[in-house]
Structure formats: structure tokens, C-alpha cells
Amino acid sequence: MLKWLGIFVSTGLSLFLVTGIYFDQSREVIESRHSVPESRFFEGSDGSRIHFLDQGNREHPAIIFLHGFNGSVFNFDRLVPLLSANFRLISIDLPGFGLTGAVSSGEYSNEVFMSTVSHVADYLGIDEFSVAGNSMGGGVAWKYALKYPERIDSLILIASTGTGKRYDNASVSAKSSSSPIAWKLIPVGFLKDFLALYTPRFFATQGLKTVFYNQDLATGKLASQYHELVLMEGSREAILSMFSAQRFKDLSRSTSPEVLSRIDVPTLVIHGKEDRIINYKSSEIFKDHIPIVVTKIYPETGHLPMYEVPERVAKDITDFFSEHLPHRSVLLNKD
Numbered sequence: 116m117l118k119w120l121g122i123f124v125s126t127g128l129s130l131f132l133v134t135g136i137y138f139d140q141s142r143e144v145i146e147s148r149h150s151v152p153e154s155r156f157f158e159g160s161d162g163s164r165i166h167f168l169d170q171g172n173r174e175h176p177a178i179i180f181l182h183g184f185n186g187s188v189f190n191f192d193r194l195v196p197l198l199s200a201n202f203r204l205i206s207i208d209l210p211g212f213g214l215t216g217a218v219s220s221g222e223y224s225n226e227v228f229m230s231t232v233s234h235v236a237d238y239l240g241i242d243e244f245s246v247a248g249n250s251m252g253g254g255v256a257w258k259y260a261l262k263y264p265e266r267i268d269s270l271i272l273i274a275s276t277g278t279g280k281r282y283d284n285a286s287v288s289a290k291s292s293s294s295p296i297a298w299k300l301i302p303v304g305f306l307k308d309f310l311a312l313y314t315p316r317f318f319a320t321q322g323l324k325t326v327f328y329n330q331d332l333a334t335g336k337l338a339s340q341y342h343e344l345v346l347m348e349g350s351r352e353a354i355l356s357m358f359s360a361q362r363f364k365d366l367s368r369s370t371s372p373e374v375l376s377r378i379d380v381p382t383l384v385i386h387g388k389e390d391r392i393i394n395y396k397s398s399e400i401f402k403d404h405i406p407i408v409v410t411k412i413y414p415e416t417g418h419l420p421m422y423e424v425p426e427r428v429a430k431d432i433t434d435f436f437s438e439h440l441p442h443r444s445v446l447l448n449k450d
Contacts, residue, residue: 137314139348146214149189149344154214157238159231163218166208167235171199176268176436177241179232180206183250183274183418185322185354187213187344190249194421197429201436205244207235209252211357217349223357228255229262236266247271247432249421250393257401260378269440270382271432274393274418277400278370314351316342328389328417375404381439382408385428387416409435 142164146154153168168188178198182190188206195204208215210231211223220227232255236244245268248256253275260267319341323333345351382405386395395412402410411431413420421428 137346140346145347161220166214168206171202171204173203175202177203177244179244179246181248181252181255183252193425211353216347217353229259243268245269249273267380269380273385277397278372326418372400372404378405383435384410385420386412387420388414390418392418
């Protein structure tokens with residue numbers, strides 16, 4: 116009996132492992148499946164292919180959207196149509212993610228992400244713009260505002276990473292019981308090579324169930340999109356490399372909260388009260404230090420408010436522009 120039980124368990128485990136193994140797919144294949152009519156590509160400074168979407172009204176104020184870790188431009192799919200009449204909306208796949216994927220330099224840092232923002236804006240001939248970032252993208256956004264204040268009209272921080280100095284127990288952690296399974300496994304050194312091939316679809320499914328309060332949004336179709344994008348050649352290695360000691364330190368480096376007081380543009384802070392990745396209380400650091408700030412905490416909302424409650428986010432962004440950027444809001448359609 117024990118012998119047959121052992122065979123059954125071994126067979127089941129083997130099938131479990133084998134069905135989770137996926138080999139890289141070419142850029143051409145992934146782009147053909149997931150690019151959209153608004154998709155645009157340009158060659159970055161290192162020769163890499165950068166993907167972004169350019170949508171909305173090109174005669175109106177520009178907002179550049181930055182996704183979070185393991186996200187993509189498609190994180191803003193439900194928000195963009197609600198803002199397209201009043202804004203020019205540029206969503207960027209940051210190096211290592213989405214249809215940009217791995218870059219030639221092999222560098223994935225806040226400096227590289229900020230340079231990518233500048234390169235896209237320069238490519239489009241946009242001198243001044245607002246930047247909106249979710250999670251990791253929020254951290255890139257406020258750091259960009261500090262480094263290039265002359266280019267920024269306003270900031271929109273959505274469930275953003277902070278300075279790392281406060282609410283450490285409330286921020287993202289690979290060891291947290293609620294963090295996605297893949298995040299728990301990546302820091303285990305000997306598993307990195309294995310995870311470059313072992314990427315079962317349920318990693319994406321479980322991750323979506325973690326980030327959404329409304330579980331109905333964690334659909335099979337959305338999980339497939341996340342799963343397939345990460346299978347693009349080089350993407351898994353790029354993502355795994357970000358968890359190396361030095362690179363992860365760069366992406367999550369603590370900064371004195373006082374630097375936020377140097378942000379001199381109006382800032383809208385949005386956070387879901389049921390966020391299980393970055394606790395909503397972490398947004399208080401922005402409220403406490405940024406001089407001109409509006410804070411919105413949404414009940415019954417998780418880590419991706421722009422996807423979960425896009426109507427509310429769109430209204431708050433439009434109202435924010437009307438109140439704090441009158442020189443820009445005169446163009447807005449009030450209907």
C-alpha cells in the first residue's frame with residue numbers, strides 16, 4: 116500500500132513540476148499576441164526595443180503612466196478610456212517588463228527606469244508632463260520629480276512605494292503571508308535557475324487574487340496575459356536579476372522622508388484600504404512631507420485602484436487637475 120502511495124505521490128509531483136515548465140517564447144510571437152493598435156516601439160539608448168502606448172487627446176495635458184513590479188502598460192487598460200478625452204496618455208513598459216522585456220544593457224534600476232521616461236518623452240517631443248505611477252512605478256515617479264523638477268507638472272502616486280523609513284512592517288515583503296507565491300520563492304538563491312523555467316500559470320492567478328480586493332477581476336484571461344508576457348525571451352532572467360542583492364537594494368533603497376519636502380508640484384496620492392501588498396498607511400509619509408498633496412483612500416479596494424475602481428480614479432484625477440493645475444485644466448472637457 117505504501118509503495119503504491121509513494122508511486123502515486125511521485126507521479127503527481129512529477130506532473131505538477133512538468134506542467135509548470137515553460138520555455139522562452141520569441142519576441143515576435145509575444146508581440147503578435149499582445150501588442151495593440153496603439154502600441155509603439157522605439158530604440159532606447161542601448162539599442163533595446165522600448166514599448167509604450169500613446170493614447171488620448173494629443174492637444175491636451177500629457178500624463179505618463181508607470182506600472183509596478185511585474186506589471187505592464189495593460190494595468191491601465193480600464194482607466195485610460197475614461198481619461199482619453201481630456202488628456203494625452205502615455206503608458207510605458209519599463210525595462211524588464213511587458214513588451215519591452217529584457218534590455219541589452221542588462222541594467223534594471225531606478226536610474227534606468229527614469230532615463231526610459233525621459234527618452235520616451237523626448238522621442239515624443241513632450242517637454243512637460245505629469246507622471247503617474249503604481250507601486251514600484253510610483254517610487255520611480257516621485258524620484259523622477261526630484262531629479263527632473265523642470266519637466267514635471269504634477270505627480271499621481273497610486274499605492275506607491277515610499278522612502279522605506281516608515282511603516283516597514285506595512286510595506287511589501289517577500290516573506291509576508293499575503294505576498295504572491297513567486298515572490299516567496301525568488302529570494303531563495305538555489306531556486307532562481309529553476310524559476311527561469313518553472314513558471315506555472317497559477318503563479319499569475321494567485322498573484323492577481325492577492326492584488327485585487329474584488330476577486331471577480333482575477334480572471335483567467337488576465338492571468339494568461341500576465342503569464343505569457345513573462346515568457347518572452349529574456350524576461351524571466353531580467354525579473355530574477357532584480358532580486359540580486361545589489362539590484363534589489365537599489366530598487367528598495369531607503370531614503371530620508373525629508374527629501375519629499377523638495378517635491379514642489381501638486382501631488383495626488385491614491386491608495387486602496389484593502390491593499391495586501393503595500394499597506395495604505397504607508398501613504399501617510401507622502402501626506403506628511405509633500406507640501407501640496409491630496410490624499411484619497413478607497414474602501415474595498417486593493418493594490419491596483421486604477422484597474423479595480425477606474426471610474427473613481429478618473430474622477431479624482433480630473434478634479435485634481437481642475438483644482439491644482441488651472442493652467443492645464445482650462446482644456447478639460449467638463450461634460
